[in-house]
Amino acid sequence: MTASLELDRLSLAYDTPRGALRVVDELSLALPGGHIGCLLGPSGCGKTTVLRAIAGFEPPIDGRILLDGAVLSSAAHCLAPERRRVGMMFQDYALFPHLNVQGNVAFGLRRLDRACRQRRVAEMLEMVGLAQAADSYPHELSGGQQQRVALARALAPSPELLLLDEPFSNLDADARERLAFEVRDILKHTGHTAVLVTHDQAEAFAIADRIGVMAQGKVAQWDTPYNLRHHPATPFVADFIRREALAERRAAAYARGARRHG
Amino acid sequence: MIWSCGAALVALIVCAPLAALGWQAWGASAGHWSHLAQYVLPQAAANTGLLLLGVGALTAVLGTGSAWLVSAYEFRGRRILSWALLLPLAVPTYIIAFAYLDLLHPIGPVQGAIRALLGYDSPRQFRLPDLRSLPGAVFVLGCALYPYVYLSTRAMFMTQAANVLEAARTLGAGCYAAFWRVALPMARPAIAVGLSLALLETLNDIGASEFLGVQTLTVSVYTTWITRSDLASAAQIALTMLVIVVGLILLERHGRRRQRYAAAQRMRPMQPLRLHGWRALLAAGLCALPVMLGFVAPALYLLWETQKRLHLVGGVSRQLWAAAGNTLAIAGAATLITLACGLVVAWAARATRDSGRRRLTQLYARAAGMGYAVPGTVLAIGLLTPLGLFDQALSALLGTTGLVLMGSAAALVCAYAIRFLAIACGGVEAGLARIPPSLEQASRLLGESAGGTLRRVHLPLLRPALGAAALLVFVDAMKELPATLLLRPMNFDTLATWLYGEAARGTYEEGAVAALAIVAAGLIPVILLARGQEKMPETRDRDQKPKRTAVDRHDPAPVHGDAPALAGAAHISDKQP
Numbered sequence: 077m078t079a080s081l082e083l084d085r086l087s088l089a090y091d092t093p094r095g096a097l098r099v100v101d102e103l104s105l106a107l108p109g110g111h112i113g114c115l116l117g118p119s120g121c122g123k124t125t126v127l128r129a130i131a132g133f134e135p136p137i138d139g140r141i142l143l144d145g146a147v148l149s150s151a152a153h154c155l156a157p158e159r160r161r162v163g164m165m166f167q168d169y170a171l172f173p174h175l176n177v178q179g180n181v182a183f184g185l186r187r188l189d190r191a192c193r194q195r196r197v198a199e200m201l202e203m204v205g206l207a208q209a210a211d212s213y214p215h216e217l218s219g220g221q222q223q224r225v226a227l228a229r230a231l232a233p234s235p236e237l238l239l240l241d242e243p244f245s246n247l248d249a250d251a252r253e254r255l256a257f258e259v260r261d262i263l264k265h266t267g268h269t270a271v272l273v274t275h276d277q278a279e280a281f282a283i284a285d286r287i288g289v290m291a292q293g294k295v296a297q298w299d300t301p302y303n304l305r306h307h308p309a310t311p312f313v314a315d316f317i318r319r320e321a322l323a324e325r326r327a328a329a330y331a332r333g334a335r336r337h338g
Numbered sequence: 339m340i341w342s343c344g345a346a347l348v349a350l351i352v353c354a355p356l357a358a359l360g361w362q363a364w365g366a367s368a369g370h371w372s373h374l375a376q377y378v379l380p381q382a383a384a385n386t387g388l389l390l391l392g393v394g395a396l397t398a399v400l401g402t403g404s405a406w407l408v409s410a411y412e413f414r415g416r417r418i419l420s421w422a423l424l425l426p427l428a429v430p431t432y433i434i435a436f437a438y439l440d441l442l443h444p445i446g447p448v449q450g451a452i453r454a455l456l457g458y459d460s461p462r463q464f465r466l467p468d469l470r471s472l473p474g475a476v477f478v479l480g481c482a483l484y485p486y487v488y489l490s491t492r493a494m495f496m497t498q499a500a501n502v503l504e505a506a507r508t509l510g511a512g513c514y515a516a517f518w519r520v521a522l523p524m525a526r527p528a529i530a531v532g533l534s535l536a537l538l539e540t541l542n543d544i545g546a547s548e549f550l551g552v553q554t555l556t557v558s559v560y561t562t563w564i565t566r567s568d569l570a571s572a573a574q575i576a577l578t579m580l581v582i583v584v585g586l587i588l589l590e591r592h593g594r595r596r597q598r599y600a601a602a603q604r605m606r607p608m609q610p611l612r613l614h615g616w617r618a619l620l621a622a623g624l625c626a627l628p629v630m631l632g633f634v635a636p637a638l639y640l641l642w643e644t645q646k647r648l649h650l651v652g653g654v655s656r657q658l659w660a661a662a663g664n665t666l667a668i669a670g671a672a673t674l675i676t677l678a679c680g681l682v683v684a685w686a687a688r689a690t691r692d693s694g695r696r697r698l699t700q701l702y703a704r705a706a707g708m709g710y711a712v713p714g715t716v717l718a719i720g721l722l723t724p725l726g727l728f729d730q731a732l733s734a735l736l737g738t739t740g741l742v743l744m745g746s747a748a749a750l751v752c753a754y755a756i757r758f759l760a761i762a763c764g765g766v767e768a769g770l771a772r773i774p775p776s777l778e779q780a781s782r783l784l785g786e787s788a789g790g791t792l793r794r795v796h797l798p799l800l801r802p803a804l805g806a807a808a809l810l811v812f813v814d815a816m817k818e819l820p821a822t823l824l825l826r827p828m829n830f831d832t833l834a835t836w837l838y839g840e841a842a843r844g845t846y847e848e849g850a851v852a853a854l855a856i857v858a859a860g861l862i863p864v865i866l867l868a869r870g871q872e873k874m875p876e877t878r879d880r881d882q883k884p885k886r887t888a889v890d891r892h893d894p895a896p897v898h899g900d901a902p903a904l905a906g907a908a909h910i911s912d913k914q915p
Contacts, residue, residue: 091694131783157782164783170776174798183794184784233784 078109086139117290132157163235345686355720396480401487409495421868426632428860432545437636487532494528530593643850672754680762710760714820769803
């Protein structure tokens with residue numbers, strides 16, 4: 077359950093009417109098992125494309141994706157998403173609206189027999205603190221609850237790797253940080269390897285063991301949060317981290333001002 | 339891969355009749371063509387042209403005028419009228435013509451009442467101009483088809499006009515000026531879309547023009563094949579009609595192009611202006627007129643005739659029951675097949691990830707929807723050769739004689755499926771467009787295959803959209819007349835052909851009963867549509883709220899297809915959680 081992930085000179089491209097557009101260029105990184113990695117960058121830097129490639133939705137044009145040393149994707153061969161044992165939490169949660177919470181969490185457990193399945197579902201819901209909502213439908217839940225269901229559903233089949241696509245962007249600022257810590261606790265408790273994609277620095281620093289700052293399809297620095305703050309490798313990284321922090325302070329000041337005046 | 343092959347096969351079957359048509363027309367001798375060009379085409383083309391012009395003008399005025407009145411003003415009865423104006427959609431053109439022929443007969447109830455009122459006692463002294471004429475056909479078809487224009491224009495007024503109209507008012511434009519200078523120019527694309535649909539229906543119509551004695555191209559195709567068995571000439575006239583169809587589709591495309599552009603703006607219904615006194619009465623009267631002419635009068639007539647007949651005879655003849663059974667059976671079979679094909683085509687376009695093949699599957703979806711624009715007679719003539727070839731091949735294979743498709747109602751089912759596939763495709767596509775792609779990906783990552791994802795995620799979510807599409811296909815198949823007339827086996831009647839036979843013989847015995855059954859079935863989708871239309875601005879607002887996803891970028895309305903069908907499908911898929 078603690079598989080290590082390796083991206084080896086991975087290149088990804090989109091088909092456009094004017095030919096292939098390279099969005100990720102020879103990206104390499106390694107994440108040890110049980111660690112939480114994060115790709116951080118402005119929108120359009122290719123970070124979500126990397127995540128989709130790890131999930132198996134984007135075949136690479138070059139390079140490899142390895143999980144515990146086994147090749148998942150290469151230019152020649154791309155394992156189907158349903159056979160990778162990779163879980164994913166989507167930005168919009170992607171809960172099945174026609175199934176209740178139990179049904180959603182049980183969706184990926186079809187190979188288990190009935191009793192095992194029910195036990196596993198109960199266990200997962202207990203873990204995310206939603207045991208009482210098992211019969212509710214997704215639209216009856218709050219955003220935070222929906223997110224926990226999505227997490228429980230993704231973890232239920234015990235994937236070797238969990239992917240999280242902007243997992244907290246649909247929540248308001250207060251809930252965001254709280255849930256980020258909560259998710260980190262859960263992942264550390266279960267020992268999952270996870271990769272998170274976000275444009276929000278606070279989120280990245282709250283949850284990740286390793287952060288990669290991305291720009292224009294490349295990782296500028298792949299390092300621990302401490303090193304990013306204190307030993308930025310390039311001027312871009314230094315500038316990006318500082319500017320974000322500044323914008324955050326400004327936004328916080330603005331929010332305080334608005335509260336005072338409003 | 340299997341899906342895209344299936345989609346290719348469906349697209350091929352839809353295109354086969356058109357290809358066959360070209361081949362037949364091409365293979366005809368030059369003598370045919372000169373004969374046609376000299377004696378048949380000029381008169382038929384002129385009639386068709388005049389009919390299209392007249393119906394176009396009448397539907398544009400009735401549809402746009404009533405849409406503006408119920409959108410911009412508040413008056414007593416507006417709420418009821420705003421959906422009642424759709425009711426004529428439930429009445430096929432041949433039934434309206436059938437009803438009016440009797441209603442306006444020189445010794446019928448209307449002219450009798452007028453004579454009694456004016457003190458004449460013989461039709462020789464006073465009579466209205468004969469309905470059996472080109473103006474009569476324009477009147478009948480206009481009353482039946484204006485809802486297409488009303489529907490598209492009203493939707494546009496409800497969702498897009500508010501801001502701009504309010505801006506115009508602040509710039510000093512009065513109500514009338516706002517209509518002529520802002521609302522009407524803005525509504526032009528919507529009018530074009532509605533008009534093209536109404537005119538496609540006009541071109542498709544065979545019953546009304548035949549009953550009213552207008553020799554249109556459609557009627558010419560029919561008589562050329564049925565009375566003279568001249569397939570080459572029929573194919574040539576049919577090709578001429580296809581030219582008009584292409585023109586109408588271009589008009590529709592043009593309209594939709596502009597509509598898509600306009601739809602990017604924020605949507606909000608306009609605030610209606612309250613009318614009082616005689617103005618309110620006038621507005622209500624003007625809006626009630628098309629409803630009266632297009633629905634209430636014919637429906638009351640049919641009800642009256644039906645009860646008279648049932649009272650007189652005490653029941654319905656066995657043959658009519660048989661016709662009703664036939665209608666239900668083939669409409670049901672056609673619905674099943676059409677939905678299955680629509681699902682294959684739409685799912686292939688959705689599930690193909692590779693972009694090169696994706697473009698191909700989208701092309702298949704386009705081709706599969708073409709049947710709706712092709713008039714029923716044209717489709718039937720085009721189908722004769724492929725069906726015949728298939729039958730020959732089959733009997734050679736099995737070593738039997740006999741016509742499997744042509745000799746049975748299977749040919750009808752095939753024709754209906756081709757003609758109404760656009761409804762099924764459009765419905766499924768609109769339903770799929772509302773399912774975010776992340777659901778599919780989530781299911782795949784949870785270990786489900788593509789087929790399993792369709793079964794466990796999409797089919798349950800598509801159920802409302804599929805139900806709506808099934809209803810529309812079923813009712814449209816029930817009403818279909820032109821292709822049915824040409825392709826039905828000997829001594830095989832549906833309700834529509836039964837009615838046609840009675841009207842053509844002038845016997846008027848049980849025709850009204852059959853007509854009433856068709857209208858009653860036709861009312862169901864119209865009611866659903868009306869309910870959906872009233873909800874439209876609200877649902878649009880709801881759509882605005884969530885973050886823009888790929889779903890919004892998807893254009894849910896395919897170009898072909900009938901407005902009520904698509905609006906109905908869209909409405910029902912709106913209800914998904």
